[in-house]
Amino acid sequence: MFAKSSKINEFRLWGLLLTLFGMGLMILGTAGIVFWGGSTGRVFAAVFMVIGMVSMLASVAIYFWAGMLSTSAVILMCPECGRQTKILGKTDRCMYCKTKMTLDPKQATDLDEDELASISSTPPNA
Incomplete structure (x- = not known):
């Protein structure tokens, strides 16, 4: 909107x-x-x-x-403003500073290739 x-x-x-x-x-x-x-x-x-x-x-x-x-929303800390915010679904924005956040590491944009490789090599139940 x-x-x-x-x-x-x-x-x-x-x-x-x-x-x-x-x-x-x-x-x-x-x-x-x-x-x-x-x-x-x-x-x-x-x-x-x-x-x-x-x-x-x-x-x-x-x-x-x-x-x-x-x-039922997941509560987590925003990496930008440091406040607790709620996230619906896999991706959402911070309620305060509008920073894009995700729970899916494959959709994160600021991860290094080494971090992505370590995340993808770990089993999902670990």
Whole structure:
């Protein structure tokens, strides 16, 4: 979207955007009563209130999903900023300094060839 960030923060961003969108729609619907009044304004308000409520419920679901993902995420120390961060999947970014991190040594870019050879020669259960 804008600048890359961690996956958990991306989910939270979409939840926040849906919350703001839903609130904006509900306010816009209420403005229909002020401008048109009567039954037309009430129908306009009801439609926008329902759409806004659906958006708000979707944001609650996204926040809940991000929270559940956050509880099972791997916690590790960022090599750049030294803070604890959570990583989802094999690759992710630091939640604070946006440094790319990976749990897979084959995808790491700053390892020497000797380090890669020693990693690939060790058995996976060691």
